[in-house]
Amino acid sequence: MLTQRPRGTTDLLPGEVERWQAAEETIRSVFRRYHYGEIRTPVFEHTELFARGVGESTDIVSKEMYTFLDRGERSLTLRPEGTAGVVRAYVENKLYGNPGLTKLYYIEAMFRYEKPQKGRERQFHQYGCEVLGADHPAVDAEVITLNVHLLRTLGLQDLHVELNSVGCGVCRPAHKARMIAALTPHRHELCRDCQQRLDRNPLRIFDCKNEHCQAVLRTSGAPTILEALCDDCRAHFSSVREMLESIGTAYEVNDRLVRGLDYYTRTAWEITVPSYGTVAGGGRYNGLVAMIGGPETPGIGFAGGMERALMLLAEQGRDLRAPTGLDVFVTVADEAGEPMAMRLLQDLRAAGVTADRDYLGRSLKAQFKAADREAAKFVAIIGETEVQQGSVSLKDLQSGEQVALPVSDIVSYLAEKVGVQS
Ligand SMILES: [Zn+2]
Ligand SMILES: [Zn+2]
Incomplete structure (x- = not known):
């Protein structure tokens, strides 16, 4: 339970x-x-x-x-x-x-x-x-x-x-009276629900799914409400x-x-x-x-x-907008990359870019796999080398192209690539 x-x-x-x-x-x-x-x-x-x-x-x-x-x-x-x-x-x-x-x-x-x-x-x-x-x-x-x-x-x-x-x-009370007059002689031919409707609300007999009731309606001469407006x-x-x-x-x-x-x-x-x-x-x-x-x-x-x-x-084979995946998956190559990675993630999100990372300390290869699974458009790689050089390696997962950009340019570059208006 x-x-x-x-x-x-x-x-x-x-x-x-x-x-x-x-x-x-x-x-x-x-x-x-x-x-x-x-x-x-x-x-x-x-x-x-x-x-x-x-x-x-x-x-x-x-x-x-x-x-x-x-x-x-x-x-x-x-x-x-x-x-x-x-x-x-x-x-x-x-x-x-x-x-x-x-x-x-x-x-x-x-x-x-x-x-x-x-x-x-x-x-x-x-x-x-x-x-x-x-x-x-x-x-x-x-x-x-x-x-x-x-x-x-x-x-x-x-x-x-x-x-x-x-x-x-x-018009409805007059119509009701005409329906009762027309259907009462056929009362026993109606389904049990319709017999009750005949007493309370004959108009709803038109709603009955029972073929037989519909046939009785046609032959009894009971007027439709449209005829009685x-x-x-x-x-x-x-x-x-x-x-x-x-x-x-x-x-x-x-x-x-x-x-x-x-x-x-x-x-x-x-x-x-x-x-x-x-x-x-x-x-x-x-x-x-x-x-x-x-x-x-x-x-x-x-x-x-x-x-x-x-x-x-x-x-009808019409699916609505496909779920949007991640814009950027930030992979953290080693412990030295942590502070830069955290900062970059927040800067990206503040700029309107959808971003996430790995939190399980997995291998770079496993992190790339995760990025693929999340259908990320880009992967940013941050480790000791990137911190020392003040640049970030960026891989476009669709084209396979890889570039290294100064860390100060990365947010505006990605924002433009994924079409975010800042
Ligand atoms: Zn009326
Ligand atoms: Zn019925």
Whole structure:
């Protein structure tokens, strides 16, 4: 047990972690271009926030949360998703008092008790954003475009946007009544989950993976939510579509794409890759801020899994930036070289050059081997001779060329060779 990490967790080791850093940098730079600010919320929140903000009836809340009592007997939960915490912070810090839109993004660890499998961990990571304060369809079109832009900049290919509108508090109750009327005579033909959905939230029957339920939906004449939109929702949806077209963001309408909870309104989308599945998804949630106790505020956002995106990138043969090796490996030929070697190492690092050395007192040959293993670009050799002559021998490991330089020139020479701006 002591040497085994908990199920569903990962150690990110040097080598792999560079891929994550590159992905995170890309994600941050794209969000910055759209004028988003980063937010970091607590890893745990009051359980009630997720019960309300994610929804009691969801799998996340009913089956997958890491919930515990702290020493003061408060029920706390490790965050299973990003939106609830961000919206809570928006309300608590009164960000709605700021003029204009609030545009926030995050890249954070999330926790869900799920059966671990490839690409699905119990501690996993999501990037995502929330835009609060406007219902304008231009926001929807821009956020969807940003979602695609971000994945494309990471290097993902073959991305498809599936788009739908899930209506609002005006059109959804009428749609619900029509679904119940159409499906109740076929109740016994639905799967057990869908029989429950029929009572609580019939819209989510569109979500069922069961072929038979989908067939019942088709033959019963139950309308899709898209067919039942009120005039305002219909106008909003067609504006979103027009704006996506003027930006040049391709999409397909998928009228079976639903988000079942009451506070989800209007635009919903998923970004999918054929033969792989969904890589990110988002939607509008005009009811959420008020539901957790803030002022009526429209909102929209998306989220995607880091592990999933990185796995797909590798599958598509698109590796992120290769890990950078050492610029310089300083070999110490003998004890007399120690002071000069230590000084040189620090001067190199201060100048922005990546440098390391051998600390095990190994032979020069073994040190050269270590330099090779670390993929160092240069090897500096320092020993008694170098100290006496005030010069350092430098070997370029790619060309094999060797030069001796005055010790005072070595830092600026290497800084220029490895392209460091001082
Ligand atoms: Zn509506
Ligand atoms: Zn079903």
